[in-house]
Amino acid sequence: MSMLDRKLARDLGSMKGQFIAIALVIACGVAAFVMALSTLTSLQTTRSGYYNSQRFGDVFARLKRAPDLLAERLAEIPGVLRVQTRVEMEVTLDMPDMAEPASGRIISIPERPGRELNAVYLRRGRWIDPDRTGEVIVSESFAKAHHLQPGDSFRAVVNGNRVGLQVVGLGMSPEYIYEVRPGELLPDNKRFGVMWMNDRQLSELCDLEASFNSLSLRLARGAPMAEVLRRVDLIIEPYGGSGSHDRDDQISHRMISDEMKQLQSMATVPTAIFLAVAAYLLNVVLARLISTQREQIAMIKAFGYNGREVGWHYAKMAGIVALGGALLGIGVGARIGRGMAVMYAKFFNFPQIEFQVEWWQVALALLVTLGASGLGVFKSVRHAASLPPAEAMRPETPPTARVTWLERFGLMRRMANSSKMSFRSLFARPLRTALGVLGISMAVAVLVLGTFSEDMIRYVMESQFQRAQRQDFTVTFAEPADLSAVDEVRSLPGVQRAELFRAAAVRMRSGHHHRKVSLMGYGEERRIYPVLDMQMQPVPLRRDGVHLSATLAEQLQVVPGDTVRVEVLEGKRRHADLIVRGLVDDFSGSAAYMRMEGLWDLLAEGPTLSGAHLSVDEKDLGRLYQRVKDTPLIAAITSKNAIVQSFRDTMAENLLRMKVFIVAFACIIAFGVVYNSARIAASERSRDFATLRVLGYSRQEVSRLFLGEIGTLLALALPLGLLIGYGFAAMTVAGLATESQRFPLVIYPATYAFALCVIGVASLLSSLWVRRKLDELDLIAVLKARD
Amino acid sequence: MPDTSDPTAVFRAERVCKVYPMGDTEVHALRDVDLELRAGEFVVLLGPSGSGKSTLLNILGGLDVPTSGTVRYRDHDLTAYDDAELTRYRREHVGFVFQFYNLVPSLTARENVALITEIAANPMAPDDALGLVGMGQRTAHFPSHLSGGEQQRVAIARAIAKQPDVLLCDEPTGALDVGTGILVLEAIERVNRELGTTTAVITHNAAIAGMADRVFHLRDGRIIEVVSNAAKLPAADLKW
Numbered sequence A: 001m002s003m004l005d006r007k008l009a010r011d012l013g014s015m016k017g018q019f020i021a022i023a024l025v026i027a028c029g030v031a032a033f034v035m036a037l038s039t040l041t042s043l044q045t046t047r048s049g050y051y052n053s054q055r056f057g058d059v060f061a062r063l064k065r066a067p068d069l070l071a072e073r074l075a076e077i078p079g080v081l082r083v084q085t086r087v088e089m090e091v092t093l094d095m096p097d098m099a100e101p102a103s104g105r106i107i108s109i110p111e112r113p114g115r116e117l118n119a120v121y122l123r124r125g126r127w128i129d130p131d132r133t134g135e136v137i138v139s140e141s142f143a144k145a146h147h148l149q150p151g152d153s154f155r156a157v158v159n160g161n162r163v164g165l166q167v168v169g170l171g172m173s174p175e176y177i178y179e180v181r182p183g184e185l186l187p188d189n190k191r192f193g194v195m196w197m198n199d200r201q202l203s204e205l206c207d208l209e210a211s212f213n214s215l216s217l218r219l220a221r222g223a224p225m226a227e228v229l230r231r232v233d234l235i236i237e238p239y240g241g242s243g244s245h246d247r248d249d250q251i252s253h254r255m256i257s258d259e260m261k262q263l264q265s266m267a268t269v270p271t272a273i274f275l276a277v278a279a280y281l282l283n284v285v286l287a288r289l290i291s292t293q294r295e296q297i298a299m300i301k302a303f304g305y306n307g308r309e310v311g312w313h314y315a316k317m318a319g320i321v322a323l324g325g326a327l328l329g330i331g332v333g334a335r336i337g338r339g340m341a342v343m344y345a346k347f348f349n350f351p352q353i354e355f356q357v358e359w360w361q362v363a364l365a366l367l368v369t370l371g372a373s374g375l376g377v378f379k380s381v382r383h384a385a386s387l388p389p390a391e392a393m394r395p396e397t398p399p400t401a402r403v404t405w406l407e408r409f410g411l412m413r414r415m416a417n418s419s420k421m422s423f424r425s426l427f428a429r430p431l432r433t434a435l436g437v438l439g440i441s442m443a444v445a446v447l448v449l450g451t452f453s454e455d456m457i458r459y460v461m462e463s464q465f466q467r468a469q470r471q472d473f474t475v476t477f478a479e480p481a482d483l484s485a486v487d488e489v490r491s492l493p494g495v496q497r498a499e500l501f502r503a504a505a506v507r508m509r510s511g512h513h514h515r516k517v518s519l520m521g522y523g524e525e526r527r528i529y530p531v532l533d534m535q536m537q538p539v540p541l542r543r544d545g546v547h548l549s550a551t552l553a554e555q556l557q558v559v560p561g562d563t564v565r566v567e568v569l570e571g572k573r574r575h576a577d578l579i580v581r582g583l584v585d586d587f588s589g590s591a592a593y594m595r596m597e598g599l600w601d602l603l604a605e606g607p608t609l610s611g612a613h614l615s616v617d618e619k620d621l622g623r624l625y626q627r628v629k630d631t632p633l634i635a636a637i638t639s640k641n642a643i644v645q646s647f648r649d650t651m652a653e654n655l656l657r658m659k660v661f662i663v664a665f666a667c668i669i670a671f672g673v674v675y676n677s678a679r680i681a682a683s684e685r686s687r688d689f690a691t692l693r694v695l696g697y698s699r700q701e702v703s704r705l706f707l708g709e710i711g712t713l714l715a716l717a718l719p720l721g722l723l724i725g726y727g728f729a730a731m732t733v734a735g736l737a738t739e740s741q742r743f744p745l746v747i748y749p750a751t752y753a754f755a756l757c758v759i760g761v762a763s764l765l766s767s768l769w770v771r772r773k774l775d776e777l778d779l780i781a782v783l784k785a786r787d
Numbered sequence B: 001m002p003d004t005s006d007p008t009a010v011f012r013a014e015r016v017c018k019v020y021p022m023g024d025t026e027v028h029a030l031r032d033v034d035l036e037l038r039a040g041e042f043v044v045l046l047g048p049s050g051s052g053k054s055t056l057l058n059i060l061g062g063l064d065v066p067t068s069g070t071v072r073y074r075d076h077d078l079t080a081y082d083d084a085e086l087t088r089y090r091r092e093h094v095g096f097v098f099q100f101y102n103l104v105p106s107l108t109a110r111e112n113v114a115l116i117t118e119i120a121a122n123p124m125a126p127d128d129a130l131g132l133v134g135m136g137q138r139t140a141h142f143p144s145h146l147s148g149g150e151q152q153r154v155a156i157a158r159a160i161a162k163q164p165d166v167l168l169c170d171e172p173t174g175a176l177d178v179g180t181g182i183l184v185l186e187a188i189e190r191v192n193r194e195l196g197t198t199t200a201v202i203t204h205n206a207a208i209a210g211m212a213d214r215v216f217h218l219r220d221g222r223i224i225e226v227v228s229n230a231a232k233l234p235a236a237d238l239k240w
């Protein structure tokens, strides 16, 4: 080992506290980077492998009923490689282990597994025997939730027919990686499940012999998607087709894509914050080190070491810290990533998730870290390399202290002289002070950013479920029903109030923007399901116009007063122009609302109903469930409390896990910045402090001075951090917004307070730790040293 | 004045000026300095503070370049050198001793010497160099555990361990008491005598002039007098 390297090792050792603090900050950034990137690619490869092996479709459409022969016409569309027709049916399930009825979706599968699209991946058990009736393969997650094994059975209402179903196998499908009931956000495997049944049997049960009501296409690479969708729609329209869509509108696919998008932003934003803070810290620590070693540098150069060798010496020091941090971060990131993969395995139904950290991700992490650190120390290293040896023999001129502008305004007139000293020293290096303040504020911001999602969820839950959607249950009918359904619903056991609605699939157009949504028709009096405007006030729905959710209006680029074209995708498929009367909240996603009578006019059919929101007396739940299971009219019943509960459970668990990491990461930033700032302040000012001590100041007085300096930094940084945190949160909310979902930006005061407390305490502890050094101040040595 | 054509000259400076710009004014640190140092010679530079001694020494050592004039080291024209060439010149030929020792505090005495011998073409063993200045017993000590005089002797060992052609010392005893100063001077004297290293020592202390072959007196950036000593005093006999 060369002597310079030996010096390097010892310098690293004597400053290990500071360097470890920096390495930890780097490790946080790299961990976030590696975690997000490795999880992202694992998810990507897992998904695309699964899609390929199970031949996931490119196009999907539902229709009412079309003869099997229609498949040939679909196959003729240029770009279509393969057509898969099938029968799909929403069903009510009577599970032996649950009083409440569950709902499900039965999908037809061929007699024998072959080259079909969206093929079922059989996990356990066997394929369906076409000669036996009632055999189904159920989704593995639903089976798990109900402890179903091959051989178990349960009852269902399929198209009004009560049938017994027998589980013969457990499976999963690329269409239901995220197995969620349409319209809901989180899967509830107890109350919704997908299952597969022999094609012929399901067709018979649904009165769809030699017909289909659902299709999926596989396209050639590079096929013109928009054109294919247009042609598919033309062909299926006469058969009650309600519009075809590509993978982007396929719920499961989109949820995974959204998750990937989030991982992507996680790989960039936090990494950038942490590495920027680390670069800043490396810069100040190295600049300080180089200025204290000016004379050593001069001597080394006087003896013939050149600038490159000296620069390399200091660059290596930074490089080792960066590398150490990066390696630690890679290790931690890989572990967290593995944990994420386990969590994803719970939410997403994949045969298996193969988690792997790729070598290029490690290389990229190292490269990014070294790049950021390089930027941070470039100036200091160049300074060391170019320090003229003769120049360096004379002590560095101290930064010129000035009467600060604050003082000029008389702000500090009454301040003690000793406080002026601290104040001026902060102002003597304004850039460094400003960046230090920014660094600490980043810790606060990271904490706000990491914890505000809880507020957002709480707010959404409270406003959605306590104000906007106050029903206990929602029932949906198997088919649009006539007005006799009103009495039938009202007479269900325990029902105290029922608000009926009609929902129709429509396409809304404005200019070249268009969206497929459900147009909801409601009655006049809406107490349990008031449609609320942006100020959370009930809106008066109109017969002659629509209210749009804010996201939908934005997608269509319309404002109240504009006209939208509404194309009904069912029944007589009429078109009409309707005026946008106002905007409503987004809690239920993209949606449009009007008075039921208006919707009936539009549909040009008699009064029909699709379902009802109910408020129910708890006592009668058992009887209600029983009746619903026996009522063919009702296809599904959803319990709001069940949704809320499962939402709370899953979110609470994940949020808590995230919070632990975020608090740890934010504390590391705070510690890194405060500890290093304090160490540097202590080293730069040790002479001043020693002088004061010699002149008779007590230890307490000197440390009060020292802590005052850090306190000033904190006083500036904490509010700034809240502001930046708010900005980050706003950016995140904007980034999270998807086609169908938008979140309000809500941050409760408690979240700010939490961030302030955590960072305040972490900072205080870090500076108190450094303060001990002041007590050990060797007065004589400090004053004698020629610094 | 010495014969300008002396073939044994190691350094030959002609009409050397050094001007430092200081805001609106200029500081003339050296004005038209001519000088020659011969191989193996021991010279002392004397003069009041600010007279240009350090500036001259730094220029001879390749740490600095003159504003005008030429400086030759044997057959090298130092004034024509760029930074890289000056660095190589220092690396190959010059040893420095500074007033404040400038040891690396994180390296032991031996390591401080080895730091320089590592990049030298023909160094002596660090332990031998330390032995030469009477520090053979303290090789494993860190600078913070050595007295000022001991540190300065380590610095001398460091300067001579590479077996330089010239040894330039800027106030090597400036921070030391008499006894310690003499120990340090003895070390320098011994190196000059036993290794034949051309040696220049800056001092404020006229008493030290007794050790020299020649003494250059500086004032206001000029050499105002050169005194040759007929007989050199050994360092041990100096008194101040």
Ligand SMILES: Nc1ncnc2c1ncn2[C@@H]1O[C@H](COP(=O)(O)OP(=O)(O)OP(=O)(O)O)[C@@H](O)[C@H]1O
Pocket: B020, B021, B022, B027, B028, B029, B047, B048, B049, B050, B051, B052, B053, B054, B055, B056
């Ligand atoms: N880098 C510089 N910038 C400006 N002026 C300088 C610089 N270096 C030296 N000087 C000036 O040049 C003059 C000569 O300086 P020099 O250091 O050579 O004096 P010296 O004889 O070594 O003095 P001392 O005995 O105090 O060390 C002085 O007036 C000094 O202020």
Ligand SMILES: [Mg+2]
Pocket: B053, B054, B055, B170
């Ligand atoms: Mg000097």
